[in-house]
Amino acid sequence: MGLLTEGELDRLVQAGCAGCGGHKLTFRTYVDGVVAFVAGEPVGRITWIYDGEKFVDGVYAIDCAGCGAAQFASEVCPRCHAPGGLARALAESNRWPVPAGCADAECAGEEIRYAAFVPARVDYEGRRAERARTAVEPSDPGFHGFRAECRDCGQIIAARAETEGCPLCDGPGPLRARPG
DSSP states (O other), rough: OOOHHHHHHHHHHHOOOOOTTOOOEEEEEEEEEEEETTEEOOOOOEOOOHHHHHHHHHHEEEEEEETTTEEEEEOSOOOOOOOHHHHHHHSSSOOOOOSSSOOOOOOOEEEEEEEEEEEEEEEOOSOOOOOOBBOTTTSSSTTTEEEEEHHHHHOEEEEEOGOOOOOOOOOOOOOOOOOO
C-alpha cells in the first residue's frame, strides 16, 4: 500500500485546504497506463488502466488547486517506499526496453501494448475526478515500463519480474503487492 490510505484521502478531501478553504485538490500520482507501439515506435496516447486503489497507492503529493498549499507530500518511492526513490523515479528514464514485436513466430505481430507506471496529475473537487493528465512521453524521464503484450494474439511477451527491483526507482525493494 501507499503511504496515503483511502481513509486519509477521504479526510483530506472532506477537510479541503486549511489556508484558503478551497475544496479543489490537485493530486500527483504514479498510475498505470498503456501505450501502443508499432515496430518499437509509440503510435498513440496513453490509455489509463488504473483503478481507485492503484490511484491512491501511487499518490505522492496533494496540493490545493486554488492557493497551491501542500496538503500531503512524500519523497519516498510510491512503489517500494525507498528513501529518495520518488526523485530517482521522476528523473530517470525507462530501463526496460520495448520489444519490437511479438515473440511468437506464428503471430509476428508488430503492435505491442506496453504497460508502464506514469506520473500524472488529477484534479478533484468532491464529485468526480477529472481525467488524468501527463506531459511524460515514453522516451521521457519518469516513464517506467513493466509489461508488454502483443495486440494481435494477446500473448504477454515480457513482464518485469518483481525480483528485478523496483520498476520506478530501481531500488532493491522490498516490493509490496499491487492493489487490485
